Amino acid sequence: MGSGLNRILAVAANTYRETVRERVLYNLVLFAVLMTVSGLLMKQLSIRQDERIIKDLGLAAMEMFGTLIAVFMGVGLVSKEIERRSLYPLLAKPLDRSEFILGRFAGLGFTLLVNVAVMTAGLYLTLAATHAVFDPNLLKAVYTMFLGLLLVVALALLFSALSSSMLAAVGTVILVVAGHFSDIIRNVKQVAPGTPDWLSQGLYYALPNFRNFDLKSRVVHFDPVPGSDLGWITLYAAAYLAVVLGIALTVFRSRDLV
Amino acid sequence: MSLGRWAFVLLVPVVPLVQRQIDARLGVHRAQEEALYLTGKQLRRLAPGFEDLVADLYWLRTVQYYGSQRIWGGGHYQLLAPLIDVVTDLDPRLEIAYRYGAIFLSEKPPVGAGDPQTGVAILEKGVRNNPLNWRLRQDLGFFLFTFLGDTKRGADVLMEAARLPGAPFWLESLAAQILYKGGDRETSRRIWKGMYEQAEEGPMKYNALAHLRYLDALDEAEALTRLVRAYEDRTGRKPDSLEQLRAAGVLRAAPVDPSGKPFVYDREKGTVSIDRKSELWRPLETGGTQ
Numbered sequence: 045m046g047s048g049l050n051r052i053l054a055v056a057a058n059t060y061r062e063t064v065r066e067r068v069l070y071n072l073v074l075f076a077v078l079m080t081v082s083g084l085l086m087k088q089l090s091i092r093q094d095e096r097i098i099k100d101l102g103l104a105a106m107e108m109f110g111t112l113i114a115v116f117m118g119v120g121l122v123s124k125e126i127e128r129r130s131l132y133p134l135l136a137k138p139l140d141r142s143e144f145i146l147g148r149f150a151g152l153g154f155t156l157l158v159n160v161a162v163m164t165a166g167l168y169l170t171l172a173a174t175h176a177v178f179d180p181n182l183l184k185a186v187y188t189m190f191l192g193l194l195l196v197v198a199l200a201l202l203f204s205a206l207s208s209s210m211l212a213a214v215g216t217v218i219l220v221v222a223g224h225f226s227d228i229i230r231n232v233k234q235v236a237p238g239t240p241d242w243l244s245q246g247l248y249y250a251l252p253n254f255r256n257f258d259l260k261s262r263v264v265h266f267d268p269v270p271g272s273d274l275g276w277i278t279l280y281a282a283a284y285l286a287v288v289l290g291i292a293l294t295v296f297r298s299r300d301l302v
Numbered sequence: 303m304s305l306g307r308w309a310f311v312l313l314v315p316v317v318p319l320v321q322r323q324i325d326a327r328l329g330v331h332r333a334q335e336e337a338l339y340l341t342g343k344q345l346r347r348l349a350p351g352f353e354d355l356v357a358d359l360y361w362l363r364t365v366q367y368y369g370s371q372r373i374w375g376g377g378h379y380q381l382l383a384p385l386i387d388v389v390t391d392l393d394p395r396l397e398i399a400y401r402y403g404a405i406f407l408s409e410k411p412p413v414g415a416g417d418p419q420t421g422v423a424i425l426e427k428g429v430r431n432n433p434l435n436w437r438l439r440q441d442l443g444f445f446l447f448t449f450l451g452d453t454k455r456g457a458d459v460l461m462e463a464a465r466l467p468g469a470p471f472w473l474e475s476l477a478a479q480i481l482y483k484g485g486d487r488e489t490s491r492r493i494w495k496g497m498y499e500q501a502e503e504g505p506m507k508y509n510a511l512a513h514l515r516y517l518d519a520l521d522e523a524e525a526l527t528r529l530v531r532a533y534e535d536r537t538g539r540k541p542d543s544l545e546q547l548r549a550a551g552v553l554r555a556a557p558v559d560p561s562g563k564p565f566v567y568d569r570e571k572g573t574v575s576i577d578r579k580s581e582l583w584r585p586l587e588t589g590g591t592q
Contacts, residue, residue: 089362089365089366091365091398091402091504091505093358093361093398096358097358097361097362100354100355100358101355101358104352104354104355107351224350224351225350227350228347228350254351255350255351258351260351260354261353261354261393264354265395
């Protein structure tokens with residue numbers, strides 16, 4: 045058990061180093077520029093809405109950068125290894141396929157954690173520079189956003205274990221976009237009255253609902269976010285992650301790599 | 303240098319010059335089409351999870367549009383109402399868009415679009431979307447009274463605002479004052495003083511201050527008219543100018559309004575009024591503030 049965990053951590057550490065080598069964290073520079081410019085300009089441009097706009101901009105940028113990293117790094121986690129044939133020597137070692145999948149997931153998850161943590165610090169620094177009052181509630185939105193990003197990584201990993209990088213990217217992007225439109229899917233009958241209930245409701249519950257992880261508007265408007273809400277969102281993420289990673293493990297285990 | 307290079311060098315400045323001509327001819331139409339094609343509700347559907355950010359971007363655009371039209375646009379604000387509508391559709395809780403939007407729309411040109419009906423409609427939308435927000439309801443009451451002269455509805459809405467949590471205690475007495483005294487200047491002064499004290503630094507505060515200075519100027523003009531009459535009673539003739547009042551020791555300070563512009567004296571009628579060139583001058587307002 046202990047050695048299994050060590051192997052997962054070793055794969056995770058390697059994955060993290062790989063993402064750093066791929067200059068993924070360069071997006072932080074862009075984020076820093078964005079925050080600095082918005083911090084300097086918003087006061088003049090927005091009529092006293094600078095604090096709100098900096099929060100909106102910071103949180104949206106975190107989500108967008110995080111999603112891009114999760115999708116485009118995630119889809120290569122397994123398929124690239126297969127395409128480059130670097131997976132075979134790894135699997136020849138005493139490393140279970142499930143350990144490899146979980147390690148890859150944990151590695152990219154850690155990259156995203158570092159990314160989100162640095163961007164959160166940047167957002168707070170910008171707000172402090174504009175004399176905004178420290179608002180710990182932003183962390184709640186950041187936390188649920190991170191859970192959503194983990195789910196994106198898991199989906200990308202699943203597609204990556206199933207097919208090529210290109211197909212995996214297409215599949216993941218479709219699911220992520222559909223997951224953001226889940227409310228529209230649920231109410232599709234209002235636009236297309238002929239849609240059967242089982243289809244709209246089935247899709248609504250089957251697709252990952254990324255709106256669940258979106259607390260940006262609530263925290264920016266200073267709405268209370270009770271701990272129970274965070275608990276349910278965490279439970280949803282944990283359940284969905286378990287299902288997606290379970291399918292990814294099963295698919296990858298049964299995949300003929302020869 | 304070859305002919306091709308010369309042609310290139312000559313053509314480079316042509317591009318921005320031609321673009322300026324096109325903007326001058328088509329720019330207004332293009333912008334209006336854009337605002338008509340993309341409504342707030344459509345934008346909400348296009349940006350799930352990022353509605354607030356898009357609302358911010360449209361708000362910045364609204365502020366820039368208002369500022370640029372005020373300075374260079376000759377007071378034409380055709381896009382203002384659709385833009386504010388888009389912003390408040392995208393984020394129905396963006397209080398500032400309703401409050402500032404109503405001012406931008408209601409004030410008379412060149413300060414605003416001179417369309418208080420639409421300004422009031424924006425505030426009504428804000429009240430519908432934020433039923434527990436007393437500030438929006440208070441502004442709606444003020445605007446109904448000040449810009450539309452609807453004392454009954456203005457007072458009713460202020461009474462509703464007074465009952466909401468967090469509302470200042472004086473709203474109820476102000477509503478009663480509006481209802482019973484109608485549009486006297488003192489009521490108007492209380493309204494703008496309330497707006498001034500609540501507002502943070504920015505256009506809303508400056509606008510309230512401009513109204514207060516205007517009311518002060520009206521008071522001063524009336525006081526000067528009274529001095530002219532007193533002079534006439536004493537000497538049997540009207541003064542030739544306000545300077546004559548000063549020379550006679552009736553008036554101590556220079557007869558200028560709070561913006562520093564001299565008051566205008568009508569010798570025929572013996573009345574003093576605000577100069578039309580003064581930044582404080584405005585046409586007769588509804589609500590009886592003049």
